[in-house]
Amino acid sequence: MAIPPADQTFENALKIFETQVGEATQFWFAASAMNEIAIANPDTLTALNVTPSFWLTARVGMENQAILSVGKIFGPRKTNPYNIDSLFDVLRDSVSTVFSRESLAARKRRMSSNADEWLPQFMQRIHVPDLQDINGLHALSKPHRRTYGTQWEQIRNEHVAHTGLVDPTARWEAFQKTRISDLEELVGFLNQFHDALWRMYYDGRRPVIEPVAECSVKALVAKRLEELSRSRNQEHIVAETRRCLALFTEAAVPQGR
Numbered sequence: 001m002a003i004p005p006a007d008q009t010f011e012n013a014l015k016i017f018e019t020q021v022g023e024a025t026q027f028w029f030a031a032s033a034m035n036e037i038a039i040a041n042p043d044t045l046t047a048l049n050v051t052p053s054f055w056l057t058a059r060v061g062m063e064n065q066a067i068l069s070v071g072k073i074f075g076p077r078k079t080n081p082y083n084i085d086s087l088f089d090v091l092r093d094s095v096s097t098v099f100s101r102e103s104l105a106a107r108k109r110r111m112s113s114n115a116d117e118w119l120p121q122f123m124q125r126i127h128v129p130d131l132q133d134i135n136g137l138h139a140l141s142k143p144h145r146r147t148y149g150t151q152w153e154q155i156r157n158e159h160v161a162h163t164g165l166v167d168p169t170a171r172w173e174a175f176q177k178t179r180i181s182d183l184e185e186l187v188g189f190l191n192q193f194h195d196a197l198w199r200m201y202y203d204g205r206r207p208v209i210e211p212v213a214e215c216s217v218k219a220l221v222a223k224r225l226e227e228l229s230r231s232r233n234q235e236h237i238v239a240e241t242r243r244c245l246a247l248f249t250e251a252a253v254p255q256g257r
Helices: 005-040 042-048 052-074 084-094 101-111 115-123 131-160 168-176 180-203 217-222 233-252
Strands: none
Touching: 005 042, 005 052, 005 084, 005 101, 005 180, 005 217, 005 233, 042 233, 052 131, 052 180, 084 131, 101 115, 131 168, 131 180, 180 233, 217 233
């Protein structure tokens, strides 16, 4: 059964957003995890200092790419045609079509050969979103857009995406405006927002931004590896970074020295 054009439009928009969020999350949390791991483990710091230029290049490159990825989402539409504004346009256009009861039922039938056996009961508990739901999500996104605009947009434009002569004092002042915790909260929101859209589209769930446990890089580095979930972007990339640096540390620093 062919996917209706309206469904395809939304799926394309959701996939683009998923890619943007994944890039921002993985680049930022991997780079930040490197710092936290080196602070927590002197042997890892020693290992990194065997080839410091490489690790500095890798970390700064990932941080810059994370800022660019966040800019694709919250930057102006003129230069970022698939930004969050375009996503909300698709969402509002989709309310009466893609998110109707009939469309969800048809989606479930396309995805399951025995849908008619369980679909009637499933449809009894779904939520059909309306413009108020979409506007509520939009309102929740605005503080994070302000974070990007007031803290990171200048750095993206003047130091990451473009190269020019910048007064050292002005550069220092630009970076003084930033707060790592605010960026981590922004990235966390984007992941929760994506999950809410996915559940709304595929499962007929109410679009709620569900609170999550502490997910700062520092907290994730402090957790035991087996406690980190592979299904959450932040936890997965921090776990991968920890495993990578553990292997590197073991190879670079003699054991029992």
